[in-house]
Amino acid sequence: MARNSKREQNDWMLSESKKEQSETVFQISIFFLTIAGSVLAAFLYQKPVDEIASIAVMSGVGAGIVWFLLGKCREDKEFLYDRAGHINRFFFLYLISLIGSVLFPLLPAGGWPYQVIFIGLMLFSNQMTGICAGCTLLMISVLLQGGEDGLFFIYFISGLVGIAVFSVLDEAFKIWTPTLISLLIQMTCLSLQEVLFANEVFSFQMFFIPEINILVNFILLMILLKVFRIFVMNRERDWYADINDPEHPLLLELMANSKDEYFHAVHTAYLCEKAAKSLNLDDALAKACGYYHRIGIIRGENSWERVKDILLANNFPKEVQEILQEYLDEREKIVSKEAVVLFFCDTVASSISYLFSKDAKIELNYHQIISAILDKKMESGLIASSNISFKEIEEIKNILAEEKNYYDFLR
Template sequence: MLAFALVAGLFLKLYIDEVISLVIFQLFFYLLVYAQLEIKRKEAGIKDLNARKYYMLVLIYSIGMAYALLLNFLPNQIQPFLLLALLLACTTDQMIGVTAGIYFSIVAYFVSNNPSVISLIISLSIICGGMTIYKGLLNKTYRKQFFVILFVMCVLFGCVATYYYEDAIRFKILIYMLIMSALNVILAWIFMPILSSKKQNINEDTYRKMLEDEYPLNSLMRQSSKLDYDHAKRVSDICAICATIVGADSSLAAAAGLYYRIGRLEGEPHVQNGVLIAAQFDFPAEITQILREFNGEEHLPSTVESAIVQIVDLVTAKFDVLSGQKATKTEWNREMIVYQALNEYSAKGMYDESGLSMNQFLKIRDYLVHLGGQ
């Protein structure tokens, strides 16, 4: 009965044309999000995804829509849209999370009986600021520090915006900001790792399928050139080990390593042809990006996994070329080959944008010296 009364009260406060416009607007935005997810599904090469896989998106979206409609019954300062944006980013991707957070904030402003520009600015500022540190919130090593930054950011943005417009920070507003900031942080801390893990599991399944002998492109590589295929398999295996050593995604590194030189099937230009083949076979976006960064020719490696694949492919190619020479059989010469190759590329700044730390770089280099060249 209470829910019915709330809904009835809401519709009495809104004109019928306003309700219809809002519903159409919400439906249009939902279809846009759905279309974006379908594109992501295609990029990931997931063929059997059905509507049940979107249940978390539907739930989070419904919460945002319900809050926007019920805003008339709640204080303007209660803004959960950063939390919704973070959860949507974990369920889908960062861009959809940002877009949805901004969208719900604007809708809430327009449907409110007492619209507050201050509340809108606070909400938008917190969403934009919070989503810039989204990846840091998922990092297990620095997660606590980034959540502290998120909490402080939420409170500060609210206080600054309020003071700018009212020349004062009222105690009631401050309490609202502290409570909402704490709730955003606590709930994000609980649910973000869970949602990210489920999303990652879908990606892991795709990477594993791409490594199977029955995968169409894998078969095509074997038939095309045994020499290139043997190199690709070796790179893939070593990439998986190196990624495990430094705590990166071993499945992604292995799959990207296997298809790193796939553009050679079509000849020059290798990078563009590799990306085109990836599109034809619906490669996951993460692998396509690594192919786009092949050898740093057009783009520098942008992730740790991309840097690992580039390093392993470079060193393994040198060993393949020199494998028949006795000079590479000694430990000393193998070490010199690895050091010279990696130091040269490192000095050029090849890995500056990848996030690969010096400690990770040294671990990979040591492994390639002692095991990778054997």
């Protein structure tokens, strides 16, 4: 088993090395393609040599910032939605947007769909990277078009609004309110450009370009969100659906090793899910931690080092690894609420199972027993550094005590 574990770890390290190399290539490509694309476009637009040089320097600085931020995202795992941090997704969206940025000057200034670009770049990275990448491309378009500085700020503001309202998406994927807000701000900003600052007699025809822009933005935004949901949001849900399956290969291996440990994991996962839902936490994350908090047993001992090797070899979500490290690593302190939930549920499941092992027919006062168990654990000081409140602890006590019918499965 130790040999298999070592082989799995080596395979994982090799795949991670290849992934890191490919991601570095993507980052370098973003830098050089941005400079080359903007310079070539400036040449084709017949810009003077000094303007071409200026565009090259400015685009290079902007692309360099994006390069740095992507590297930081990858190193610190700061991708907003994409847990696996697929830089290739960001790269292809950036490449399409770069092509658009050098073509937009051929369109009327009020017809550029930059709000969608800002939102898309943010969704596949994070807020700061999305802002900087969007600003870099917008700057290229404005410099190539030779327009007023106000044009940059109009699209910049609408892009910021788009990033702000779409950076709080959750599994429910409620998109209509953010879409309405972002498009209304976009319409307002474009109306300022096309109507208030126009040296013409007012007419409703002035709203034609902003209206077309809003329509195009809406269509592109729906396409973007559809792609995002398929490749990111649904993948995340499928990820947890897979590892939270009681018949997952690792759990079956645990059952083959020890049926008692397997059923304890199942019971702990159930209680973790219930408690997490009552606190509005990530119940799928808590459930996964309940299932795998003793998975190290299949490698000989349930130390954090053994558990870490298994999680890494099977590409478990970073959040699961972090919670289990808090819980299992003696050098770490229990801080997160999910780790506290796991701590309490593991203890309750173990304690009630122990009581039933002594007398299967015993009648228990679950509320009294669970309160006593959790109070004792609190007095131990093990969760003194956690960010959970006393109100939330009382909520956990109540929700666990309400599962009296479920505890019959532990007899």
